[in-house]
Amino acid sequence: MYSWMKNVRQVEPYVPGEQPKCTDLIKLNTNECPYPPAPGVEKKLKEFKVDCLRLYPDPEASVLTSAIADYYQVKQEEVFVGVGSDDVLGTAFLTFFNSEKPILFPNITYSFYPVWASLYGIPYETPKLKEDFTIRKEDYFKENGGIVIANPNAPTGLEAPLSVIEEIVAKNPDVVVIVDEAYVDFGASSAYPLVEKYDNLLVVQTFSKSRAMAGMRIGFAIGNSKLIACMNAVKFSYNSYTMNQTTLALGVEAIKDDTYFKETLSKIMATRERSKKELKELGFSFPDSRTNFIFASHKKVKAKKIFEYLKSKNIFVRYFNQPLIDNYLRITIGTEEEMDRLFANLHAFLDE
Amino acid sequence: MYSWMKNVRQVEPYVPGEQPKCTDLIKLNTNECPYPPAPGVEKKLKEFKVDCLRLYPDPEASVLTSAIADYYQVKQEEVFVGVGSDDVLGTAFLTFFNSEKPILFPNITYSFYPVWASLYGIPYETPKLKEDFTIRKEDYFKENGGIVIANPNAPTGLEAPLSVIEEIVAKNPDVVVIVDEAYVDFGASSAYPLVEKYDNLLVVQTFSKSRAMAGMRIGFAIGNSKLIACMNAVKFSYNSYTMNQTTLALGVEAIKDDTYFKETLSKIMATRERSKKELKELGFSFPDSRTNFIFASHKKVKAKKIFEYLKSKNIFVRYFNQPLIDNYLRITIGTEEEMDRLFANLHAFLDE
Secondary structure, eight states, X not given: OOGGGGGSOOOOOOOOOOOOOOSSOEEESSOXXXXXXXXXXXXXXXXXXXXXXXXXXXXXXXHHHHXXXXXXXXXXXXXXXXXXXXXXXXXXXXXXXXXXXXEEOOSXXXXXXXXXXXXXXXXXXXXXXXXXXXXXXXXXSSOOSEEEEESSOTTTOOOOXXXXXXXXXHTOTTSOEEEEOTTTTTTOOOSGGGGGTOTTEEEEEESSSTTSOGGGOOEEEEEOHHHHHHHHHHHHXXXXXXXXXXXXXXXXXXXXXXXXXXXXXXXXXXXXHHHHHXXXXXXXXXXXXXXSEEEEEESSSOHHHHHHHHHHTTEEEEEOOSTTTTTOEEEEOOOHXXXXXXXXXXXXXXXX | OOGGGGGSOOOOOOOOOOOOOOSSOEEEXXXXXXXXXXXXXXXXXXXXXXXXXXXXXXXXXXHHHHHHHHHHTOXXXXXXXXXXXXXXXXXXXXXXXXXXXXXXXXXXXXTHHHHHHHHTTOOEEXXXXXXXXXXXXXXXXXXXXXXXXXXXXXXXXXXXXXXXXXXXXXXOTTSOEEEEOTTTTTTOOOSGGGGGTOTTEXXXXXXXXXXXXXXXXOEEEEEOHHHHHHHHHHHHHHOSOOSOHHHHHHXXXXXXXXXXXXXXXXXXXXXXXXXXXXXXXXXXXXXXXXXXXXXXXXXXXXXXXXXXXXXXXXXXXXXXXXXXXXXXXXEEOOOHHHXXXXXXXXXXXXXO
């Protein structure tokens, strides 16, 4: 024991995500896109002028906020960017949740919300989802210090109707409501058009799933320009330069190719719909996913057993050893070929 | 006034650094390297496989921590990396300074230290530098919650002897002592060899200055493996993926080319020594810089006037409108040609 240890911040121990090193594997455990980024990304990378790396990047990330604003037809000052949506969400928690009242988010949702709340000393309550994993909107009508809703929710994959999101935002004009839309592009409805109507709505999205750029770490938020200005003030107060030169250049290319984006999405959604049929035939049940993953439970065989069997076959899906969801597997939608191999292995294991 | 504003975190307003848009300018205001990154960086970029961008980066940044460990001949588990040294320093503050006692850093030093202290609720005291801008080591021998020393110091450019740093570290075994060595490569002595002897020493460096990679945002720390493990635990607890795929790949190339690194440093140091002579002839005085900038004051003409004149000539240096240092200019060492133009303009203005 070192004597300086007494002043060290105590945190929950980190459980690293599985980073299998073998080569012939199927990785369906972290909701990455099975297809490469837009072709413009590669072109831009090859043309990139390395000499500019000696200079600090634009702290305001203007080329990227501008490209995102163009794509979503909002104003540039309504866009905030960060190092993945984790950075954007963390900054939003730090900026907006400085109240004595608890913030609210569902008891089953993205696991980082309680982490950021603890990090920044924010009290929180976690209303229970219904049995079918849907949100009970009335749980969010009581006094609170802010609200966070992942929509579609993780890891369930379920979408709350936009009308429910709007009602929650409308009933809470005195606090900021964050809608975390990491998976919205796979067939769900985004709340971002509502930012013109509600100054307390912050919509957060990411380039990591639908735009195949998990490796570049780009997340963004769309909200009223005053909300965004508050986030920028906080961010600039402690770290001005976070988005590097390559991220800015490649991010622009990833967002501007709408044709490629739509093609990628429709391939993934077609594979997802086919996967739903296959899983049903195999004896799985699951909430109706609007994401690039399916959260599935088998009627007879325990999730953990299936997880371990697949792993032994070099197929990695996600298993959460947690109350309420410990009999579910979160299966990322891969390519058709990857899913073929998954289903063949599931048949071999479950049909015996 | 929006009603959600009451819960918004209050921060010091951000004063953006000057990002002049004109083309024929000389930028000597942010201590960037005037030479490009190592040739291997460009080569790696051209070979980079864009398809990997769809995947999350290695959260442990192993290729980069390994390359840094190789270069400095330390163990990989003694190296921590972050998004610029600001991220590394901020994480170190959050990790190690959880005491009721104040942390200590000089009254003239890097301006982000009080910002991070405030952000994380860390009490702090700022012992005064001597008149000649040197540290009074005895100021750091009293009870405290931690110590941060920039060495060489910013913006003065002055190096404290390694023996003074060692004495401060040795007298404070119960707290972590951070030595921020952003500028150490330009002729100063690094404390990193002392990490084997002192488990409470954390040495922080950056790729932004000497390695010409400000645009990529790479900082790192070297310390006892237990110190580094504490930082990783905190970092992973709230944001696992911060170093993106291109950063990891290009960072490795930037650090492994020692020949190019040494050549760049000796060019910059030669220009600095010549610049000291020129500035002296022009009537400036300055602490003896061991960095890539000179912190200079003119015997007759106010710093602010010189700053404004140079700006009108498209030459940007840094002026701090702050008590104690408001008659100084911080002038980054550029190429020989850039410095020629600087001196010609200074002669035109000061000799008249």
